[in-house]
């Protein structure tokens with residue numbers, strides 16, 4: 001599903017050059033739930049951003065669902081990302097002055113679906129995360145765990161084949177963190193969604209299929 005070959009990432013500014021990733025080789029098969037761990041600054045977010053087509057690698061090859069991303073133009077990359085990949089972040093990234101249902105509908109605005117279709121898909125996604133009764137609330141009226149569940153609903157509303165989650169339980173206490181983790185495990189198991197999750201939590205990582213450790217931009221063997 002996701003195939004990285006000799007992926008390099010160098011961040012350059014006028015004065016500094018940071019090698020964030022060096023020679024990453026990684027294959028994430030369809031249906032896998034993979035965890036990525038490692039100390040702060042080791043390149044976890046960079047790796048996730050590259051897999052999510054949010055950032056281009058400086059070298060190496062990335063293919064997703066059989067497509068070599070080097071062959072895709074920016075517009076095609078954006079379309080690919082919108083249709084196949086759902087993102088979840090540590091700090092939810094919800095829009096505070098939009099109601100829950102409208103937040104979840106956002107990714108569908110880039111598609112040619114009708115307003116009615118969008119409503120119904122968003123309601124379905126919220127049902128899946130157990131928030132069918134919070135559609136008219138604003139994010140500020142929800143707990144951290146509920147906000148993250150809204151973010152998961154937004155990530156899955158377009159039925160992506162891949163979910164990329166950057167410390168999805170990082171801001172949550174263990175009860176809410178476990179709830180969020182249970183939902184991700186269920187999406188992986190029941191829908192077959194491929195999931196790559198960055199985490200600092202060994203316990204969460206142990207619930208997934210496989211753990212890759214990074215150190216200083218390289219995989220620990």
Ligand code: ADP
Pocket residue numbers: 011012018019020038039040041042043044045046047
């Ligand atoms: P992690 O997610 O493991 O904390 P990151 O992927 O955020 O690590 O960062 C990896 C390295 O790249 C760090 O040394 C960081 O300082 C550097 N880095 C990340 N983003 C940028 C950027 N936009 N510009 C310059 N350096 C960056």
Ligand code: ADP
Pocket residue numbers: 050051052053054055056057062069070072073074077
């Ligand atoms: P710029 O902002 O300079 O246009 P981009 O990050 O948009 O740079 O991309 C530069 C080139 O890298 C483009 O040709 C784009 O198609 C390609 N590219 C962008 N993201 C990726 C990616 N994740 N994997 C492989 N190639 C990419």
